[in-house]
Amino acid sequence: MDDARTHVAVDAQTEQALAEYLLQLADDELAVGQRYAEWLGLAPDLEEDVAFSSISQDELAHSLFYYTLLENLGVGCADELAYARPANERRNSVLLEQPSKDWAYTIARGFCFDVLEQIRLAAALRSTYLPLAQGAQKIQREERYHLLHMQTWFERLGMAGGEARQRLNEAVESLWLDLPDLFSLGTAGNILFKSGVLPLTEAELRQTWEQQVKPSFAHAGLAWRSLPTRSDKNGRLGQHGAALVELLQTFAEVYRTNPVAVW
Amino acid sequence: MEQRGEPSGVNLAPPDHDLAHQVWKALEEVYDPELPTLSLVELGMVHEVAVADAEVHVKLMPTFVGCPALEIMRHQVERRLREVTDVGIVQVEFVFDTPWTSSHIQASGREKLKKFGIAPPPASFSPTTAPACPYCSAEGAEVVSVFGPSACRSVFYCKNCQQPFEGIKFV
Numbered sequence: 393m394d395d396a397r398t399h400v401a402v403d404a405q406t407e408q409a410l411a412e413y414l415l416q417l418a419d420d421e422l423a424v425g426q427r428y429a430e431w432l433g434l435a436p437d438l439e440e441d442v443a444f445s446s447i448s449q450d451e452l453a454h455s456l457f458y459y460t461l462l463e464n465l466g467v468g469c470a471d472e473l474a475y476a477r478p479a480n481e482r483r484n485s486v487l488l489e490q491p492s493k494d495w496a497y498t499i500a501r502g503f504c505f506d507v508l509e510q511i512r513l514a515a516a517l518r519s520t521y522l523p524l525a526q527g528a529q530k531i532q533r534e535e536r537y538h539l540l541h542m543q544t545w546f547e548r549l550g551m552a553g554g555e556a557r558q559r560l561n562e563a564v565e566s567l568w569l570d571l572p573d574l575f576s577l578g579t580a581g582n583i584l585f586k587s588g589v590l591p592l593t594e595a596e597l598r599q600t601w602e603q604q605v606k607p608s609f610a611h612a613g614l615a616w617r618s619l620p621t622r623s624d625k626n627g628r629l630g631q632h633g634a635a636l637v638e639l640l641q642t643f644a645e646v647y648r649t650n651p652v653a654v655w
Numbered sequence: 656m657e658q659r660g661e662p663s664g665v666n667l668a669p670p671d672h673d674l675a676h677q678v679w680k681a682l683e684e685v686y687d688p689e690l691p692t693l694s695l696v697e698l699g700m701v702h703e704v705a706v707a708d709a710e711v712h713v714k715l716m717p718t719f720v721g722c723p724a725l726e727i728m729r730h731q732v733e734r735r736l737r738e739v740t741d742v743g744i745v746q747v748e749f750v751f752d753t754p755w756t757s758s759h760i761q762a763s764g765r766e767k768l769k770k771f772g773i774a775p776p777p778a779s780f781s782p783t784t785a786p787a788c789p790y791c792s793a794e795g796a797e798v799v800s801v802f803g804p805s806a807c808r809s810v811f812y813c814k815n816c817q818q819p820f821e822g823i824k825f826v
C-alpha cells in the first residue's frame with residue numbers, strides 16, 4: 393500500500409464525513425448479517441443453513457472491523473456503536489433492515505447488496521484513508537464468495553420458472569421500492585469524493601450497480617425495471633421503519649441485560 | 656524487526672537476535688485451535704515480530720476477518736511467549752497492513768493439512784472446481800458447498816473413495 397496515505401483524516405469536516413461513511417458501512421453489514429442469521433435452522437436445506445451462518449458471521453465481523461475503525465477515530469466504543477445506538481442514529485439502508493420475508497426475497501436482496509459491496513470495496517482500495525483501503529483488500533476476498541452464492545441462486549430461481557420465478561419477481565417488486573438509499577451517501581457524499589476517502593459519486597455507484605445487476609435479470613428471465621429515484625425513508629439520514637426497531641431489540645437483548653458482561 | 660511467514664514456504668535463516676529467534680521458535684509451537692497440527696508460522700499468519708527493551712510485539716494477520724479462533728490464538732501466543740521468555744511486556748496485535756491470503760500457508764503446512772484430511776487451498780479463485788481428495792488424491796470430486804463448518808473451509812465429496820472432505824478456500 394501507498395505509505396503516503398493518511399491514517400487520520402486531515403480536517404474536521406473530512407473526519408466527520410469519514411465517520412458518517414464508516415457508520416453506513418458498519419450498520420449495513422450489521423443489519424443484513426443479523427437478518428441472515430435468522431435463517432439458521434430454517435433455510436431450505438442443510439447446506440444453506442451452513443452457508444447463511446457462514447455469510448452472517450462474515451458480515452458481522454466486517455461490521456466489527458468498521459466499528460473498530462470508528463473506535464480508533466474516537467467516535468465511540470465498538471460494542472456501544474453496535475449495540476447501544478437507537479434506530480434513529482443508525483445509517484444502514486432501509487432495504488437491509490426489512491424482515492427476510494421468504495427465500496426469494498432473501499436471495500434477491502442479498503444479490504442486490506453484494507453487488508453494491510463489491511463496487512464500494514473496489515473504490516475503497518483507492519481510498520486516501522489507509523485503514524479503509526487495507527481492510528477492503530481483505531474483505532473483498534471474502535465478499536466475492538457471497539456475491540457468487542447470491543448470484544447463482546438468483547439466476548437459478550429465475551431459470552426454474554413456475555413458483556420460484558414468480559416469488560423472485562414479487563421479491564424484486566417489493567425490494568425495488570427500498571433501493572434508493574442503498575446508493576445514498578447521506579450528508580457525506582461531496583466531502584467523501586473531494587477528499588478521496590471514497591473516490592466514487594452516488595451517481596457512479598448507481599450506474600455501475602445497474603450495469604452489473606442487469607445481466608443477471610436477463611439470465612433469470614426477469615424484466616428489467618427502471619430504478620426509483622426517491623423513497624419514503626433514507627436510512628443514511630437516520631430514517632428507518634419499525635423493522636429496524638424490532639431487529640435491534642432482538643439483536644441487543646442479551647447486551648442490554650448486562651452491558652459490561654464479557655462473553 | 657524480522658519479517659517471515661511470506662508465501663514462499665521457504666524457512667528463512669534464523670534471525671540474529673537471540674530473543675527474536677526465541678520468539679519465532681515459540682510461535683512455531685502455537686497451533687491453530689481448529690487445526691492442531693499447524694502452527695501459526697506454518698499458516699503464514701505472523702506478519703512481524705519486534706523485540707526491544709524487554710518488550711515483544713507480535714503482529715498477526717487474521718486468516719478471515721471473522722475467524723472466531725483469533726482471541727484464542729492471541730491468548731495462546733501471549734501465554735507461550737511468557738513461558739519461554741522473561742520479557743515484561745508481550746503485545747499481540749491483529750493487523751491488516753498486508754492481507755493474509757491462502758498462499759501464505761507454507762509448504763509444510765499444506766502437507767499437514769492433507770494429513771489432517773483437509774485439502775490445501777487452490778492457487779486461484781475457483782469455487783466451482785474441487786481440489787484433489789486429501790485421502791486418495793483422486794481428482795474430480797464434487798463441490799458440495801462452498802461454505803463449510805468454518806469461514807475458511809468448503810465441503811467436497813470424493814466420488815473415488817466416497818469420502819466427504821473439506822478444503823481451505825482460496826482467499
